[in-house]
Amino acid sequence: MHVKNCLKFYINGAWVEPSEPQAFDVINPATEQPIGRIMLGNERDVGAAVAAAKAAFPEYSRTSRQQRIELLEAILVRYQERYAEMVQTISSEMGAPLWLCEQAQAAMGVAHAGATLEVLKRYAFEEQRGNVTLRREPVGVCGLITPWNWPINQIACKVFPALAAGCTMVLKPSEIAPLSAALFAEILHAAGVPAGVFNLVNGDGPTVGAALSAHPDIDMMSFTGSTRAGIQVAKAAADTVKRVAQELGGKSPNILLDDADFATAVAGGVQGMMLNSGQSCNAPSRMLVPVSRHDEAVAIARVAAAAVKVGDPKAADSVIGPVVSETQFKKIQRLIQTGIQEGAVLVCGGTGRPAGLDRGYYVKPTIFANVRNDMTIAREEIFGPVLCILPYADDEDAITIANDTVYGLSSYVSGGDPARVQYVAQRLRAGMVHVNGAGLDFGAPFGGYKQSGNGREWGEFGLEDFLEVKAVMNPAAA
Numbered sequence: 001m002h003v004k005n006c007l008k009f010y011i012n013g014a015w016v017e018p019s020e021p022q023a024f025d026v027i028n029p030a031t032e033q034p035i036g037r038i039m040l041g042n043e044r045d046v047g048a049a050v051a052a053a054k055a056a057f058p059e060y061s062r063t064s065r066q067q068r069i070e071l072l073e074a075i076l077v078r079y080q081e082r083y084a085e086m087v088q089t090i091s092s093e094m095g096a097p098l099w100l101c102e103q104a105q106a107a108m109g110v111a112h113a114g115a116t117l118e119v120l121k122r123y124a125f126e127e128q129r130g131n132v133t134l135r136r137e138p139v140g141v142c143g144l145i146t147p148w149n150w151p152i153n154q155i156a157c158k159v160f161p162a163l164a165a166g167c168t169m170v171l172k173p174s175e176i177a178p179l180s181a182a183l184f185a186e187i188l189h190a191a192g193v194p195a196g197v198f199n200l201v202n203g204d205g206p207t208v209g210a211a212l213s214a215h216p217d218i219d220m221m222s223f224t225g226s227t228r229a230g231i232q233v234a235k236a237a238a239d240t241v242k243r244v245a246q247e248l249g250g251k252s253p254n255i256l257l258d259d260a261d262f263a264t265a266v267a268g269g270v271q272g273m274m275l276n277s278g279q280s281c282n283a284p285s286r287m288l289v290p291v292s293r294h295d296e297a298v299a300i301a302r303v304a305a306a307a308v309k310v311g312d313p314k315a316a317d318s319v320i321g322p323v324v325s326e327t328q329f330k331k332i333q334r335l336i337q338t339g340i341q342e343g344a345v346l347v348c349g350g351t352g353r354p355a356g357l358d359r360g361y362y363v364k365p366t367i368f369a370n371v372r373n374d375m376t377i378a379r380e381e382i383f384g385p386v387l388c389i390l391p392y393a394d395d396e397d398a399i400t401i402a403n404d405t406v407y408g409l410s411s412y413v414s415g416g417d418p419a420r421v422q423y424v425a426q427r428l429r430a431g432m433v434h435v436n437g438a439g440l441d442f443g444a445p446f447g448g449y450k451q452s453g454n455g456r457e458w459g460e461f462g463l464e465d466f467l468e469v470k471a472v473m474n475p476a477a478a
Contacts, residue, residue, distance in 0.1 A: 004036040006182035006202065009045055012052035013195025019044040024175055024202075029095040029322040029361045030313050036093075038178050041203035046170065046211040049199040053141045053168040054217050056196025061138045061166040068164055069120055074191040075160075076113040083110075086152065086183055093177040094148050095321040095361070096276055097313045104276075108153035109184075112458070115442040116160040119460050125467075133472040138166035139243060140219030142466065143212035145205070145233065147225045148177035148324050149279040149383075154224045154247075155184055157446070157457045159198065162222075165466035170199045170218070172208050174225075176325055205229055213237045220245065222465070224281075226381075227406075227451050245455030245465050247281070247447055249381045250409030253402035254284035255424060257395065257415030258293065265414040266297050268437050270304035270387060272412075274365050277320045278385040279328075281452075282410035282432065286371075286378060288398050291391040298369045298389060302347050308365040308385070310354045322361040323384055329361040332384035336366055339377040344368040344388070373401050381407070395420070399427045408449030410434065431456070 007023075008015040018039040025034040079086070086109070087101040096105050125136045142162050146154040151173065162169050173181035185200045201208055209229070213221050213236035220243040223233045227248040237244045254269045256262065272284045289297040311318035323329050336351050349366025363384050371378050371388040378388050392398040402411060411430040414437065415421040425433040431448040440446075445456035455465050 004179065006036070006038045006178060008039070009041060009049065009202065010185040010189070010198070010200040011045075011049045012056075012199065013189070016048075018042075019048075026093055026177075026179060027325065028092050029324050032326075032359055032361070036179055038175065038182075038202045040175065041201040041208045043207070043211040045201050045203070046208055046215060049170040049201050050141060050212075050215050050217050052196040052199055053170055056194060057138075057141055057168045060168055060194055060197050063166060065120065065125070068166065069117060071191065071193065072113060072117050072120065072160060072163060075188060075193070076110065076117075078187045078191045079109050079113065082183060082187060086180060089180045089183055090151060090177070091313045091321075093179050094151060094324050095313055097315075097318045097321050099316070100276065105150060106152060108150065109156045111442050112153070112156035112160050115459055116164050116463070118443075119463050120164040123460065123463060131474045131476055133474060135470040135472060136464070136467040137470055139466050139468050140167060141217055142167050142169040143215070143218045143221045144169055144171045145209050145212065145221070145223045145225065146171065146173050146181070148174035149276065149281075151177045151180045152184065155181060157462060158222050158224075159184075161457075161462040162466045163193070163197070164463055167220075167466050168197045170201060170212060172201055172203060172212060175202060175204050178202050205232070209233065210236050214239065216240050218242055220466070222455070223247070230453060245457075246453035247455070247457060248409075248451060248453040249407055250281045250283070250448065250452050251286060251379070251381055251405045251407045252282055252284050252410040252412065252430070253286045253288055253405075253428070254412040255288045255398050255402055255414070256290070256297065257398075257413070257417075257420060257424070258290045259416035260414040261416070262293065262296060262300060264437070266300040267304040269412070270301050270308070270367070273387040274305070274308045274320055274385045277323050277363065279323060279383050281381075284410075284412045285382065285386070285388060286373075286402075287387060287389045288392050288401055289389060291393060294369070294389070294391040298347055298367075301367050301387065301389065305348050305365045305367050305387075310357065310362050310365065320365070320385060323363055324361070326361060328383065329363065332363050332382055332386065335377055335380060335382045335384075336386060339368050339371075339375065339386075342375045342377070344375055344377060345370045347389075349386070373404055379405070395424060399424060403427075403429045406451040409452035410448070
Protein backbone atom coordinates (compact mmCIF):
# COMPACT_ATOMS: atom_id res chain seq x y z
CA MET A 1 0.00 0.00 0.00
CA HIS A 2 1.29 3.47 -0.90
CA VAL A 3 0.88 5.72 2.11
CA LYS A 4 -0.05 8.75 0.03
CA ASN A 5 -3.47 7.12 -0.12
CA CYS A 6 -4.97 5.12 2.71
CA LEU A 7 -8.32 4.01 1.37
CA LYS A 8 -8.68 1.03 3.69
CA PHE A 9 -8.65 0.38 7.42
CA TYR A 10 -6.28 -1.97 9.20
CA ILE A 11 -8.49 -4.43 11.06
CA ASN A 12 -7.62 -7.91 12.36
CA GLY A 13 -4.25 -8.00 10.64
CA ALA A 14 -5.46 -6.98 7.16
CA TRP A 15 -6.31 -3.89 5.15
CA VAL A 16 -10.08 -3.93 4.68
CA GLU A 17 -12.58 -1.83 2.75
CA PRO A 18 -14.65 0.70 4.69
CA SER A 19 -18.26 -0.27 5.21
CA GLU A 20 -19.36 2.91 3.45
CA PRO A 21 -16.75 4.73 1.33
CA GLN A 22 -16.37 8.40 2.28
CA ALA A 23 -13.24 9.97 0.82
CA PHE A 24 -11.37 12.79 2.54
CA ASP A 25 -8.47 14.76 1.10
CA VAL A 26 -5.23 15.18 3.05
CA ILE A 27 -3.91 18.70 2.45
CA ASN A 28 -0.26 19.75 2.42
CA PRO A 29 -0.37 23.01 4.46
CA ALA A 30 2.65 24.41 2.61
CA THR A 31 0.94 24.22 -0.79
CA GLU A 32 -2.76 24.06 0.17
CA GLN A 33 -3.00 21.15 -2.30
CA PRO A 34 -4.14 17.56 -1.67
CA ILE A 35 -1.30 15.06 -1.26
CA GLY A 36 -3.43 12.01 -0.64
CA ARG A 37 -6.77 10.65 0.40
CA ILE A 38 -8.16 8.58 3.21
CA MET A 39 -11.55 7.09 3.90
CA LEU A 40 -13.55 8.27 6.90
CA GLY A 41 -14.99 5.45 8.96
CA ASN A 42 -18.25 5.10 10.81
CA GLU A 43 -19.74 3.22 13.76
CA ARG A 44 -19.79 -0.09 11.87
CA ASP A 45 -16.08 0.16 11.07
CA VAL A 46 -15.36 0.91 14.72
CA GLY A 47 -17.46 -2.08 15.72
CA ALA A 48 -15.46 -4.39 13.44
CA ALA A 49 -12.15 -3.08 14.79
CA VAL A 50 -13.25 -3.36 18.44
CA ALA A 51 -14.51 -6.90 17.85
CA ALA A 52 -11.10 -7.85 16.42
CA ALA A 53 -9.29 -6.30 19.39
CA LYS A 54 -11.63 -8.02 21.86
CA ALA A 55 -11.10 -11.40 20.20
CA ALA A 56 -7.32 -10.97 20.24
CA PHE A 57 -7.11 -9.87 23.87
CA PRO A 58 -7.32 -13.23 25.73
CA GLU A 59 -4.31 -14.68 23.90
CA TYR A 60 -2.21 -11.50 23.63
CA SER A 61 -2.77 -10.56 27.28
CA ARG A 62 -1.17 -13.86 28.32
CA THR A 63 2.02 -13.39 26.30
CA SER A 64 5.23 -13.34 28.29
CA ARG A 65 7.39 -10.34 29.05
CA GLN A 66 10.05 -11.78 26.69
CA GLN A 67 7.56 -12.13 23.83
CA ARG A 68 6.52 -8.50 24.18
CA ILE A 69 10.14 -7.37 24.36
CA GLU A 70 10.90 -9.23 21.13
CA LEU A 71 7.82 -7.74 19.47
CA LEU A 72 8.82 -4.17 20.39
CA GLU A 73 12.38 -4.81 19.23
CA ALA A 74 11.07 -6.07 15.89
CA ILE A 75 8.89 -2.96 15.53
CA LEU A 76 11.90 -0.75 16.24
CA VAL A 77 13.92 -2.48 13.50
CA ARG A 78 11.11 -2.06 10.96
CA TYR A 79 10.58 1.57 12.01
CA GLN A 80 14.24 2.36 11.41
CA GLU A 81 14.02 0.78 7.96
CA ARG A 82 11.30 3.24 6.93
CA TYR A 83 12.56 6.21 8.91
CA ALA A 84 13.32 8.42 5.90
CA GLU A 85 9.84 7.75 4.52
CA MET A 86 8.32 8.67 7.88
CA VAL A 87 10.24 11.96 7.92
CA GLN A 88 8.90 12.93 4.48
CA THR A 89 5.35 11.81 5.30
CA ILE A 90 5.06 13.83 8.51
CA SER A 91 6.51 16.94 6.88
CA SER A 92 4.13 16.72 3.92
CA GLU A 93 0.97 16.17 5.94
CA MET A 94 1.46 18.64 8.82
CA GLY A 95 4.06 21.11 7.58
CA ALA A 96 7.01 20.70 9.95
CA PRO A 97 10.43 21.39 8.38
CA LEU A 98 12.35 18.31 7.28
CA TRP A 99 15.09 18.96 9.84
CA LEU A 100 12.53 18.96 12.67
CA CYS A 101 10.89 15.79 11.35
CA GLU A 102 14.30 14.12 11.13
CA GLN A 103 15.54 15.23 14.55
CA ALA A 104 12.32 15.27 16.58
CA GLN A 105 9.00 14.37 14.93
CA ALA A 106 9.96 10.96 13.52
CA ALA A 107 12.65 10.50 16.18
CA MET A 108 9.95 10.34 18.85
CA GLY A 109 8.95 6.92 17.54
CA VAL A 110 12.44 5.58 18.19
CA ALA A 111 12.68 7.32 21.57
CA HIS A 112 9.40 5.95 22.90
CA ALA A 113 10.15 2.44 21.64
CA GLY A 114 13.49 2.54 23.46
CA ALA A 115 12.03 4.01 26.65
CA THR A 116 9.18 1.47 26.70
CA LEU A 117 11.61 -1.41 26.19
CA GLU A 118 13.74 -0.25 29.11
CA VAL A 119 10.69 -0.11 31.40
CA LEU A 120 9.32 -3.45 30.17
CA LYS A 121 12.61 -5.26 30.85
CA ARG A 122 12.63 -4.31 34.54
CA TYR A 123 9.01 -3.61 35.50
CA ALA A 124 7.60 -5.63 38.42
CA PHE A 125 4.22 -6.89 37.19
CA GLU A 126 3.88 -8.89 40.42
CA GLU A 127 4.99 -8.22 43.98
CA GLN A 128 4.37 -9.70 47.40
CA ARG A 129 3.19 -7.54 50.33
CA GLY A 130 2.76 -9.78 53.33
CA ASN A 131 0.06 -12.30 52.47
CA VAL A 132 -1.13 -10.23 49.49
CA THR A 133 0.09 -10.79 45.94
CA LEU A 134 -0.25 -7.59 43.91
CA ARG A 135 -0.55 -8.20 40.18
CA ARG A 136 -0.59 -5.58 37.46
CA GLU A 137 -2.55 -6.82 34.49
CA PRO A 138 -3.52 -5.28 31.13
CA VAL A 139 -6.57 -3.04 31.34
CA GLY A 140 -8.09 -4.60 28.20
CA VAL A 141 -9.18 -3.21 24.84
CA CYS A 142 -8.04 0.39 24.42
CA GLY A 143 -9.33 3.15 22.18
CA LEU A 144 -6.57 5.57 21.20
CA ILE A 145 -7.27 9.01 19.70
CA THR A 146 -4.26 11.06 18.61
CA PRO A 147 -3.75 14.59 17.24
CA TRP A 148 -1.97 16.06 14.23
CA ASN A 149 0.68 18.27 15.84
CA TRP A 150 3.17 15.56 16.86
CA PRO A 151 1.49 12.65 15.10
CA ILE A 152 4.00 9.83 15.62
CA ASN A 153 4.99 11.01 19.08
CA GLN A 154 1.43 10.69 20.29
CA ILE A 155 0.82 7.37 18.54
CA ALA A 156 4.07 5.89 19.85
CA CYS A 157 3.60 6.96 23.45
CA LYS A 158 0.22 5.20 23.51
CA VAL A 159 0.72 2.16 21.27
CA PHE A 160 4.09 1.02 22.64
CA PRO A 161 3.12 0.98 26.35
CA ALA A 162 -0.25 -0.57 25.45
CA LEU A 163 1.57 -3.38 23.63
CA ALA A 164 4.04 -3.71 26.52
CA ALA A 165 1.17 -4.00 29.01
CA GLY A 166 -0.56 -6.74 27.01
CA CYS A 167 -3.48 -4.65 25.76
CA THR A 168 -5.14 -4.72 22.37
CA MET A 169 -6.23 -1.51 20.72
CA VAL A 170 -8.01 0.55 18.08
CA LEU A 171 -6.27 3.73 16.92
CA LYS A 172 -8.04 6.73 15.43
CA PRO A 173 -5.35 9.16 14.27
CA SER A 174 -6.18 12.72 13.32
CA GLU A 175 -7.84 12.89 9.93
CA ILE A 176 -5.77 16.04 9.29
CA ALA A 177 -2.43 14.17 9.43
CA PRO A 178 -3.28 10.46 9.02
CA LEU A 179 -0.67 9.24 6.52
CA SER A 180 2.09 8.75 9.09
CA ALA A 181 -0.32 6.54 11.03
CA ALA A 182 -0.93 4.39 7.96
CA LEU A 183 2.82 3.99 7.56
CA PHE A 184 3.04 3.13 11.26
CA ALA A 185 0.40 0.42 10.77
CA GLU A 186 2.44 -1.05 7.90
CA ILE A 187 5.50 -1.10 10.16
CA LEU A 188 3.62 -2.95 12.92
CA HIS A 189 2.25 -5.46 10.40
CA ALA A 190 5.73 -6.12 8.99
CA ALA A 191 7.07 -6.59 12.53
CA GLY A 192 4.58 -9.38 13.17
CA VAL A 193 2.10 -7.81 15.56
CA PRO A 194 -0.58 -10.51 15.91
CA ALA A 195 -3.86 -10.01 14.07
CA GLY A 196 -6.37 -7.96 16.06
CA VAL A 197 -3.87 -6.62 18.58
CA PHE A 198 -3.47 -3.31 16.73
CA ASN A 199 -6.25 -1.88 14.55
CA LEU A 200 -6.57 1.44 12.74
CA VAL A 201 -9.75 3.20 11.67
CA ASN A 202 -9.57 6.68 10.16
CA GLY A 203 -12.33 9.17 10.74
CA ASP A 204 -13.42 12.34 12.47
CA GLY A 205 -14.05 12.92 16.15
CA PRO A 206 -17.84 13.28 16.12
CA THR A 207 -18.23 9.95 14.27
CA VAL A 208 -15.36 7.54 14.89
CA GLY A 209 -14.07 9.20 18.06
CA ALA A 210 -17.52 9.23 19.62
CA ALA A 211 -18.22 5.62 18.61
CA LEU A 212 -14.94 4.46 20.15
CA SER A 213 -15.51 6.40 23.35
CA ALA A 214 -19.01 5.02 23.87
CA HIS A 215 -18.34 1.43 22.80
CA PRO A 216 -19.13 -1.00 25.64
CA ASP A 217 -16.26 -3.34 24.69
CA ILE A 218 -13.61 -0.61 25.00
CA ASP A 219 -12.11 -0.76 28.49
CA MET A 220 -10.05 2.43 28.31
CA MET A 221 -9.86 5.57 26.21
CA SER A 222 -6.55 7.37 25.82
CA PHE A 223 -7.05 10.78 24.20
CA THR A 224 -4.65 13.54 23.24
CA GLY A 225 -6.02 16.77 21.79
CA SER A 226 -7.99 19.85 22.72
CA THR A 227 -9.65 20.22 26.11
CA ARG A 228 -12.99 20.74 24.32
CA ALA A 229 -12.74 17.37 22.52
CA GLY A 230 -11.37 15.66 25.63
CA ILE A 231 -14.52 16.63 27.50
CA GLN A 232 -16.62 15.02 24.76
CA VAL A 233 -14.61 11.79 25.02
CA ALA A 234 -15.09 11.70 28.80
CA LYS A 235 -18.82 12.30 28.50
CA ALA A 236 -19.23 9.59 25.87
CA ALA A 237 -17.16 7.18 27.99
CA ALA A 238 -19.05 7.84 31.22
CA ASP A 239 -22.03 5.58 30.53
CA THR A 240 -19.81 2.49 30.36
CA VAL A 241 -17.56 3.58 33.27
CA LYS A 242 -14.39 3.05 31.28
CA ARG A 243 -11.04 4.48 32.24
CA VAL A 244 -10.23 7.77 30.47
CA ALA A 245 -6.72 9.17 30.17
CA GLN A 246 -6.51 12.69 28.74
CA GLU A 247 -3.58 14.83 27.62
CA LEU A 248 -5.16 18.13 26.71
CA GLY A 249 -4.36 21.81 26.23
CA GLY A 250 -1.89 24.10 27.91
CA LYS A 251 -1.01 27.73 28.47
CA SER A 252 2.36 27.15 30.03
CA PRO A 253 4.05 29.90 32.05
CA ASN A 254 7.76 30.58 31.56
CA ILE A 255 8.93 32.48 34.67
CA LEU A 256 12.18 34.39 34.41
CA LEU A 257 13.29 35.39 37.91
CA ASP A 258 15.15 38.68 38.27
CA ASP A 259 18.52 36.91 38.64
CA ALA A 260 18.08 34.77 35.51
CA ASP A 261 20.49 34.95 32.56
CA PHE A 262 18.11 36.94 30.37
CA ALA A 263 20.13 36.67 27.16
CA THR A 264 19.90 32.89 27.33
CA ALA A 265 16.47 32.49 28.94
CA VAL A 266 14.56 34.96 26.75
CA ALA A 267 16.09 33.72 23.49
CA GLY A 268 15.49 30.13 24.57
CA GLY A 269 11.90 30.94 25.47
CA VAL A 270 11.27 32.45 22.04
CA GLN A 271 12.80 29.45 20.28
CA GLY A 272 10.79 27.06 22.45
CA MET A 273 7.57 28.90 21.65
CA MET A 274 8.17 29.07 17.89
CA LEU A 275 9.30 25.44 17.49
CA ASN A 276 6.85 23.39 15.40
CA SER A 277 5.11 26.68 14.54
CA GLY A 278 3.91 26.95 18.13
CA GLN A 279 1.81 23.80 17.74
CA SER A 280 2.79 22.06 20.96
CA CYS A 281 0.55 21.66 24.01
CA ASN A 282 3.52 22.25 26.33
CA ALA A 283 4.84 25.35 24.52
CA PRO A 284 6.09 28.15 26.85
CA SER A 285 3.41 30.55 25.63
CA ARG A 286 3.36 33.01 28.58
CA MET A 287 6.75 34.53 29.39
CA LEU A 288 6.63 36.16 32.83
CA VAL A 289 9.34 38.78 33.47
CA PRO A 290 9.99 41.26 36.30
CA VAL A 291 8.41 44.61 35.49
CA SER A 292 11.82 46.26 35.97
CA ARG A 293 13.31 44.08 33.20
CA HIS A 294 10.31 43.94 30.87
CA ASP A 295 11.75 46.24 28.19
CA GLU A 296 15.08 44.40 28.28
CA ALA A 297 13.29 41.10 27.74
CA VAL A 298 11.25 42.56 24.88
CA ALA A 299 14.41 43.77 23.12
CA ILE A 300 16.05 40.33 23.36
CA ALA A 301 12.84 38.61 22.24
CA ARG A 302 12.54 40.87 19.19
CA VAL A 303 16.02 39.91 18.01
CA ALA A 304 15.36 36.21 18.67
CA ALA A 305 12.10 36.29 16.73
CA ALA A 306 13.83 37.91 13.75
CA ALA A 307 16.01 34.80 13.46
CA VAL A 308 12.97 32.53 13.11
CA LYS A 309 12.81 32.11 9.34
CA VAL A 310 9.41 31.00 8.09
CA GLY A 311 9.46 29.05 4.86
CA ASP A 312 9.03 25.92 2.79
CA PRO A 313 9.39 22.83 5.03
CA LYS A 314 11.72 21.32 2.41
CA ALA A 315 14.13 24.30 2.53
CA ALA A 316 17.17 23.68 4.72
CA ASP A 317 17.09 27.17 6.25
CA SER A 318 13.41 27.15 7.28
CA VAL A 319 13.14 27.29 11.06
CA ILE A 320 9.36 26.85 11.01
CA GLY A 321 6.91 25.88 8.32
CA PRO A 322 3.18 26.59 8.02
CA VAL A 323 0.56 25.77 10.61
CA VAL A 324 -1.41 22.65 9.85
CA SER A 325 -4.64 23.85 8.24
CA GLU A 326 -6.77 26.73 7.04
CA THR A 327 -8.93 26.35 10.16
CA GLN A 328 -5.92 26.74 12.44
CA PHE A 329 -4.56 29.64 10.37
CA LYS A 330 -7.83 31.55 10.67
CA LYS A 331 -8.06 30.88 14.41
CA ILE A 332 -4.53 32.20 14.99
CA GLN A 333 -5.19 35.29 12.86
CA ARG A 334 -8.33 36.00 14.86
CA LEU A 335 -6.49 35.70 18.17
CA ILE A 336 -3.63 37.94 17.00
CA GLN A 337 -6.18 40.58 15.98
CA THR A 338 -7.90 40.19 19.36
CA GLY A 339 -4.59 40.77 21.13
CA ILE A 340 -4.11 44.02 19.23
CA GLN A 341 -7.68 45.16 19.93
CA GLU A 342 -7.39 44.38 23.66
CA GLY A 343 -4.35 46.63 23.99
CA ALA A 344 -1.36 44.29 24.08
CA VAL A 345 1.76 45.82 22.52
CA LEU A 346 2.61 44.15 19.21
CA VAL A 347 6.41 43.81 19.23
CA CYS A 348 6.75 41.94 15.93
CA GLY A 349 4.71 39.82 13.56
CA GLY A 350 0.98 40.39 13.42
CA THR A 351 -1.77 39.33 11.05
CA GLY A 352 -1.30 38.09 7.51
CA ARG A 353 1.33 35.88 5.92
CA PRO A 354 5.05 36.67 6.09
CA ALA A 355 6.43 38.68 3.18
CA GLY A 356 7.03 36.60 0.06
CA LEU A 357 4.75 33.74 1.06
CA ASP A 358 1.43 34.09 -0.71
CA ARG A 359 0.40 30.43 -0.54
CA GLY A 360 0.41 28.06 2.41
CA TYR A 361 -0.81 28.51 5.97
CA TYR A 362 2.21 30.49 7.09
CA VAL A 363 2.00 32.67 10.20
CA LYS A 364 4.36 35.49 11.17
CA PRO A 365 6.36 34.83 14.34
CA THR A 366 4.49 37.17 16.67
CA ILE A 367 5.35 38.61 20.07
CA PHE A 368 3.08 40.66 22.31
CA ALA A 369 4.43 42.67 25.25
CA ASN A 370 2.76 44.25 28.28
CA VAL A 371 0.18 41.50 28.21
CA ARG A 372 -2.22 41.24 31.13
CA ASN A 373 -3.25 37.79 32.28
CA ASP A 374 -6.94 38.62 31.78
CA MET A 375 -6.45 39.26 28.04
CA THR A 376 -7.80 36.67 25.61
CA ILE A 377 -4.32 35.89 24.26
CA ALA A 378 -3.15 35.05 27.80
CA ARG A 379 -6.17 32.83 28.52
CA GLU A 380 -6.73 30.86 25.31
CA GLU A 381 -4.37 28.33 23.77
CA ILE A 382 -3.42 29.98 20.46
CA PHE A 383 -1.49 26.98 19.08
CA GLY A 384 0.57 29.12 16.75
CA PRO A 385 3.92 30.98 16.81
CA VAL A 386 2.64 33.67 19.18
CA LEU A 387 4.40 34.58 22.45
CA CYS A 388 2.92 36.72 25.23
CA ILE A 389 5.26 38.62 27.57
CA LEU A 390 3.68 39.50 30.92
CA PRO A 391 5.29 41.74 33.57
CA TYR A 392 5.09 40.77 37.26
CA ALA A 393 5.85 42.60 40.52
CA ASP A 394 7.66 39.95 42.63
CA ASP A 395 8.05 36.18 42.96
CA GLU A 396 4.68 35.72 44.65
CA ASP A 397 2.99 37.73 41.91
CA ALA A 398 4.70 35.58 39.26
CA ILE A 399 3.47 32.39 40.94
CA THR A 400 -0.07 33.79 41.17
CA ILE A 401 -0.12 34.78 37.49
CA ALA A 402 1.41 31.47 36.43
CA ASN A 403 -1.27 29.49 38.26
CA ASP A 404 -4.12 31.76 37.14
CA THR A 405 -5.19 29.53 34.23
CA VAL A 406 -7.54 26.60 33.70
CA TYR A 407 -4.56 24.66 32.36
CA GLY A 408 -1.68 22.99 34.16
CA LEU A 409 0.36 20.98 31.68
CA SER A 410 3.89 22.34 31.67
CA SER A 411 5.82 25.25 33.15
CA TYR A 412 9.30 26.74 33.02
CA VAL A 413 11.44 28.58 35.58
CA SER A 414 14.84 30.23 35.14
CA GLY A 415 16.95 31.85 37.84
CA GLY A 416 20.40 32.04 39.39
CA ASP A 417 19.57 30.81 42.89
CA PRO A 418 18.81 27.04 42.83
CA ALA A 419 16.85 27.09 46.11
CA ARG A 420 14.69 29.97 44.92
CA VAL A 421 14.04 28.29 41.57
CA GLN A 422 13.03 25.06 43.30
CA TYR A 423 10.70 26.97 45.64
CA VAL A 424 8.92 28.52 42.67
CA ALA A 425 8.81 25.15 40.87
CA GLN A 426 7.19 23.57 43.92
CA ARG A 427 4.44 26.21 43.97
CA LEU A 428 3.42 25.78 40.33
CA ARG A 429 0.21 23.85 39.66
CA ALA A 430 1.48 21.96 36.63
CA GLY A 431 2.43 18.40 35.78
CA MET A 432 5.88 19.36 34.52
CA VAL A 433 8.44 22.04 35.40
CA HIS A 434 11.53 22.72 33.27
CA VAL A 435 14.29 24.38 35.29
CA ASN A 436 16.89 26.63 33.63
CA GLY A 437 16.31 25.30 30.13
CA ALA A 438 16.22 21.58 30.96
CA GLY A 439 14.68 19.51 28.18
CA LEU A 440 12.29 16.58 28.17
CA ASP A 441 13.14 13.22 29.69
CA PHE A 442 11.54 10.18 28.08
CA GLY A 443 11.48 8.37 31.40
CA ALA A 444 9.68 11.22 33.19
CA PRO A 445 5.86 11.34 33.33
CA PHE A 446 4.20 13.61 30.74
CA GLY A 447 0.81 15.03 31.69
CA GLY A 448 -0.95 17.82 33.51
CA TYR A 449 -3.13 19.20 36.28
CA LYS A 450 -6.57 20.80 36.00
CA GLN A 451 -8.05 21.05 32.48
CA SER A 452 -4.80 19.83 30.93
CA GLY A 453 -6.04 16.33 31.64
CA ASN A 454 -5.40 13.31 33.84
CA GLY A 455 -3.19 10.26 33.70
CA ARG A 456 0.48 10.31 32.69
CA GLU A 457 2.29 9.15 29.58
CA TRP A 458 5.94 8.24 28.91
CA GLY A 459 8.19 5.84 30.80
CA GLU A 460 6.95 3.77 33.73
CA PHE A 461 3.93 6.01 34.36
CA GLY A 462 2.91 5.55 30.73
CA LEU A 463 2.97 1.78 31.11
CA GLU A 464 0.96 1.92 34.33
CA ASP A 465 -1.81 3.89 32.59
CA PHE A 466 -2.56 0.65 30.69
CA LEU A 467 -2.48 -1.65 33.73
CA GLU A 468 -5.09 -2.69 36.28
CA VAL A 469 -4.11 -3.66 39.85
CA LYS A 470 -5.32 -6.96 41.24
CA ALA A 471 -4.90 -7.92 44.89
CA VAL A 472 -4.79 -11.67 45.59
CA MET A 473 -5.34 -12.30 49.31
CA ASN A 474 -3.62 -15.48 50.41
CA PRO A 475 -4.12 -17.31 53.73
CA ALA A 476 -1.52 -16.68 56.39
CA ALA A 477 1.29 -19.18 56.55
CA ALA A 478 0.81 -21.84 59.17
